[in-house]
Amino acid sequence: MPFFTPGDHPGASFAELLKRVGIDPFQKHLAESAAQAHFPHATTCVALRFADGVVMAGDRRATSGNVISHRSMEKVVSADKFSGVAIAGTAGPAMEMIKLFQLQLEHYEKVEGQLLSLEGKANQLSMMVRGNLPAAMQGLIVVPIFAGYDLQKGYGRLWDYDPTGGRYEEREFVATGSGSVHAGAVIKVGWRTSMSQDAAVRLALKSLWEAADSDSATGGPDTLRGIYPIVASITNKGWERIDDSTLSQLVEELIAEHQERNQEV
């Protein structure tokens, strides 16, 4: 059991605690050619604000070069009860970062006896992305988005990051990953202030659909295997994942809409 003297203890920081006991998750010993190697890569994720909070969504595909390495990856996860994180980039470090981030929030909550503020959580993630910078310089880039419900302010907020740890709060939506240009464009056109949750979920799903349609690294809904994008809402009631039966219904409506459009031509 780690027992520190006052003045020497790592406080509520889990990453600092790891370093004190000799584990440094960001210490990477990389070969020069890391950038050339084909490690699994996770792709498109989006987040958008609606009237009662935020909706987050991400596709399920991971690719290694031109090979599909995973079909059911979960790159959108809850960070704690009132926030979520979605990650695009090299899958290994990305998943490790998600795990560390979730642990950090829980560790802080338990040590301090209260939740970290949403701004504080966004800042923590920024520091982790910055910690990954040496690896990012060699090609193992991790670019998350962070969204949550701000209990103090009473509305949903979302943040975009760059590989150097830069943190940018957005007012409407964010998109990350290789399909983000396509997904972002769809949301940009369809986004309205004070959307309903249902409309926001539909828009998120549509944006991923279009991204998958134009970007080979983004996976579309896989009705054959029953694998759908991960979509979740975060409101003052907390993180809630939209279940697959609802999503399959919405995907069918989306397909019908496309078929109808094609018939008119």
Place this chain on the structure above:
Amino acid sequence: MSMPFYVAPEQIMKDRADYARKGIARGKALIAIQYSDGIAIVAENPSNTLRKISEIYDRIAFAGVGKYNEFDQLRVSGVRAADLKGYQYSRIDVDARSLANQYAQILGQIFTHEMKPLEVEILVAEVADSATNDQLFHIFYDGTVLDERKFCVLGGDSDAIYARMKESSLLTQLHTAQLSEVVQLCRNALSGPDRQLPVEECEIAVLKRAGERRAFTRLDDAEVNALVQG
């Protein structure tokens, strides 16, 4: 150069134990008890911000009596140990028995080697899938560990409180007891015959057997009120 007086080791240990016991006896008590849906912990605590009961891990709670800064330091160490173990291995590898042993090591070490023993008594509780596997570890200032069944009492006046608990017929049917029933029992036992423990001074938390990953829930003022009055 003056020679230090010889003091028999028995005497040193006895003095230290007396010192620790005196410190603990000044503090207010707490009770942990099994009920139908898990484990409830009820503490007498006049403060609304300095907690005696807290969460260590998914299914593990910590409670301490005695000197606040000392048991809080132990609490934080426990959180660190549990989170580290869960990170390095797996969440299911974190268990109360291992934590209780580590606490016992620290308390025993400090009791024998430091000037002053820690004036604390702590509880490490773990809720399992079934009531028979629930664990209540009661750890004393000198590192003694007791693996208790059904309920355990920590802190000042614990013998009298224990005796009052033992009188209750509810103890034979804890597996069907409601939370409100065990809370009432604990409150009466903590109060004693001469007073009624005020609702504002009850700190209550539960480890729920079924439900979310994190089993620990602290009851807020309204919930405590409803339980105690209802």
